[in-house]
Amino acid sequence: MKKYCLLILSLMLVVSTRVAAQEESLLDLLGQDEETQVVRNAFKSTRVINGQSTEMLREGVLDFRILHRFGPVNSGAYNFFGLDQASMRLGLDYGIRDYLSIGLGRSTAKKELDAFLKYRIKPQTTGARSFPVSLVWVSGITRNGLEDPFPGTTYAPSQRFGYYHELIIGRKFSEGFSLQLAPLLIHRNLVENYLSPNDMYAISLGGRLKLSKRIAFTWDYAYALNRIPQGISFNPLSVGLDIETGGHVFQLHFSNATGMNERAYVTDDNGDWAKGGVRFGFNLSRVFQVLGKNP
Amino acid sequence: MSSTRFFLLLLLFGSYTLAAQQRYFTKSASIVFDADGPLDDVEKIHAKSTTASCVVDVATGQMEWAVPIQSFRFENSLMEEHFNENYLESAKFPKATFKGTIQHPESVKWTTDGSYPVQVKGKLTIHGVTNDISTNGNILIKGAQIQASAAMKVALEDFRIKIPSVVGFKIAKEASVQIQASLETLKSSNS
DSSP states (O other), X not given: OHHHHHHHHHHHHHHHHHHHHHTTOGGGGGOOOOOEEEOOOSXXXXXXXXXXXXXXXXXXXXXXXXXXXXXXXXXXXXXXGGTTOEEEEEEEEEEEETTEEEEEEEESGGGOEEEEEEEEEEOOEEETTOBSOEEEEEEEEEEOXXXXXXXXXXXXXXXXXXXXXXXXXXXXXXXXXXXEEEEEEEEEXXXXXXXXXXXXXXXXXXXEEESSSSEEEEEEEEEETTOSSBTTBOOOEEEEEEEEETTEEEEEEEESOOOOSHHHHHHSOOOOGGGTOOEEEEEEEEEEEOSOOOO | OOHHHHHHHHHHHHHHHHHHHOEEEEEEEEEEEEXXXXXXXXXXXXXXXXXXXXXXXXXXXXXXXXEEGGGOEESSHHHHHHIIIIISOTTTOOEEEXXXXXXXXXXXXXXXXXXXXEEEEEEEEETTEEEEEEEEEEEEEETTEEEEEEEEEEEGGGGTOOOOGGGTXXXXXXXXXXXXXXXXXXXXXTO
């Protein structure tokens, strides 16, 4: 009888220690209700280099953007390899909601004004309801502001305008690597010659490879499907470095494109990388929290 | 089996199930921290999370806390981004946790109204670094409501949170943290 009792006691001891071992984490008792989390910061800035990225401004944030593109490197030592010339775009972007931004900009080239609306259809998420990619829609309008934009022709005022639409499909694969693909449609009401299409279709590919916490290597390419004639003008390819210092993001890059809005960098004549027709340039972004959120 | 032995066994059973039952929890504790540096700046480094979870075991005095780093909200979005990206690295270390025990848990009468000062000792893990800490807190019991609160200082250096010298004067070396939780009875399914 005594033996039997001892057996039960030792058995109970084993059971109770097993239970204790199972309950190593008290928090496990709350069950696993994993939250859905938005994957943020696929890119440092709302632009990869020239093209829009999947990043959105947060609500109440104003982004002041100063973009510079210098002259072509192959213009030689006399022009200090392009640094003597500069073309710029000043812009203001604002986050109305975390998923909706608007922007306004003016470029030196063609005295062009541009405005856009950027809407995040669906963010990339992890956790309970995960979604593999970010889907962002951008629609914009541009206006050629030159006194006589098309010399020798008669044109209606509406023909100064151009429009663009794009769907960005992007994914942050890891902390260090992000990639995005964006089909683009650009419509120009008036084009330079009858060979140039009014509607241009392009696919852009942008990416980021983080080199350190604050420095990243970026690239941005757009392949125009109906660029005519082939060979005279080139598809825009840019490679650069993103450097983040507190409230600023500096994007330093080399690009064969001068244009700083979608209409300009895709449809304008771009230089030839093979012949050194590239330009040094930088984007400077400074963000301000205009409308505070109370934590 | 003799009746005494049987009684002893019963007692063992009884105490065991009782201990398993007496637990309190929350999933909406608030954690506020302040890391304003010596430089008098317009930008306040102040953040709040309201989704910290906690479980307290009354019998043993054991408690565990966890808070998702991404749940901290700042006044300034960029600050929030930097907090996650550069300082706390929330993608690598998504949660801050605390696992510890209330010293002298018997001093807290969980079913009697009153304010009970407690000392808690345990391991605090932030940014993947674990440190032993000890802090004072308070448990306030009023009717069915149980409010637990605590305040402490967390030295950023202890958790390998590096502050670049450029912003050295903006960010405090020690963040002051305040915790506030209202606890509910945990109905355990296995007891």
